[in-house]
Amino acid sequence: MNELPGELAYAPTHEWARLDDDGRVVVGISDYAQEQLGDVVYVELPELDQDVAAAEESAVVESVKAASDIYAPVSGTVVALNDALADAPELVNEDPYGRGWFFAIEPSDPSQLEDLLDASAYSEHCESAAQDDGGDEDA
Template identity: 65%
Template sequence: MSQAPEELSYARSHEWARLEEDGTVTVGISDHAQDALGDVVFVELPEDGAELAAGDEAGVVESVKAASDIYAPIGGTVIATNGALEETPETVNADPYNDGWFFRLKPTDTAELEQLLDAAAYRQHCSEDS
């Protein structure tokens, strides 16, 4: 079973969200998603300043097997992107929950995090998805 850290919230589309101490939200894709994709070779990130609603397409991740859209798990303004992924997209495979993060949002409403899955519900979702 793929890792799903307990402190994160998860979208059914396999993005994770972590509420940071400063009130921002960091977003990436889950271990399950990167494992299903295989070796990541390219990541397209949203523009800084982009306004996203929950469920909006925020970028693309491409692997040797497939390309997949990345969606915003909650709404907000993009305040940072992980530019290191442009040079080393394989970081998503090696460390999806830390160095492999995609972007940070200033959330419109942190209550949207409550609409996401907790780790146990996400693991259940993944087992049904397989």
């Protein structure tokens, strides 16, 4: 697994969250998640000004063979969308922590970030998930 950016917080459902200086929380999916999905072909983003709750389905990311729900890592209001994904969904594969971001939230309770995993805990989480995938009965 590639080096995980240490400044991000991670959800067990493979979203990352970054608290910016302006107080907004930027959301994307991890390198591990994009690799599991394969070539991303479409991202369905939430709407601007939409209220989202932590752990609520807020977006959908599609590859040719799979579709995954994206859960908001914190509660708040959607204040920015990455419109570039409409024409270039491959940014999610190419630059998951940068130009492949999904949306930004104005958090109602920034302390929710503390409930997420740090890089090392998330890394462990991914390794155990990968081991499960090797078994025959992973339903």
